[in-house]
Amino acid sequence: MKPGCEYRIRPFVDADHSWAAALLTEYWGSCVIATRGRLVDAMSLPALVAVDGGGDECVGLVTYEMRGDECEIVTLNSLRPREGVGRALLTAVMGRAREAGASRVWLITTNDNVPAIRFYQGAGFRIVAIHRDAVTAARRLKPEIPLFGEGGTPIKDEIELELKVGL
Numbered sequence: 001m002k003p004g005c006e007y008r009i010r011p012f013v014d015a016d017h018s019w020a021a022a023l024l025t026e027y028w029g030s031c032v033i034a035t036r037g038r039l040v041d042a043m044s045l046p047a048l049v050a051v052d053g054g055g056d057e058c059v060g061l062v063t064y065e066m067r068g069d070e071c072e073i074v075t076l077n078s079l080r081p082r083e084g085v086g087r088a089l090l091t092a093v094m095g096r097a098r099e100a101g102a103s104r105v106w107l108i109t110t111n112d113n114v115p116a117i118r119f120y121q122g123a124g125f126r127i128v129a130i131h132r133d134a135v136t137a138a139r140r141l142k143p144e145i146p147l148f149g150e151g152g153t154p155i156k157d158e159i160e161l162e163l164k165v166g167l
């Protein structure tokens with residue numbers, strides 16, 4: 001947490017439902033997320049919420065899925081850019097993954113999302129695959145995925161990043 005920024009990470013509770021659904025819909029076009037050729041309802045997954053320390057304001061959300069010995073971060077949103085909220089949510093998920101016995105935490109982002117790629121690499125994640133044209137294919141499952149992202153970059157490829165648990 002950065003000096004002057006106060007917030008805490010807590011488990012998702014039922015009262016977060018409408019806030020979280022609105023956030024996911026605004027940012028990801030829907031609560032249903034396309035990842036590696038499948039659709040996942042993020043609202044059905046375990047989630048953690050970052051809450052402003054001075055009140056009840058929710059300032060970040062991460063949803064994740066444990067499958068076998070892997071943990072996939074399905075969505076991660078910070079509403080307080082560059083204040084450490086994203087890193088705190090990520091650290092909390094790594095802790096959950098470790099407790100659950102996962103060997104790796106991984107996620108998909110898209111080729112236009114340079115800030116996220118920087119964010120994850122700064123936390124020790126490595127790019128382990130570039131799935132060329134996977135987003136083009138995912139648009140058949142989820143037509144609301146935009147054609148263009150940051151700076152007008154065509155969104156085409158899925159970038160897979162991972163961090164081995166315990167490293």
Ligand SMILES: CC(C)(COP(=O)(O)OP(=O)(O)OC[C@H]1O[C@@H](n2cnc3c(N)ncnc32)[C@H](O)[C@@H]1OP(=O)(O)O)[C@@H](O)C(=O)NCCC(=O)NCCS
Pocket residue numbers: 073074075076077078079080081082083084085086087088107108109113114115116118119120122
């Ligand atoms: C990516 C995201 C989660 C980062 O959240 P955040 O709260 O701003 O991140 P933090 O403040 O914890 O940043 C930690 C570090 O990540 C890096 N980083 C974060 N945002 C960055 C940006 N826009 N550009 C470059 N580096 C960035 C920096 O190294 C930063 O440390 P610093 O501020 O001391 O330089 C946030 O930008 C976001 O919600 N993006 C939209 C949703 C998204 O793309 N999610 C990721 C894919 S699931």
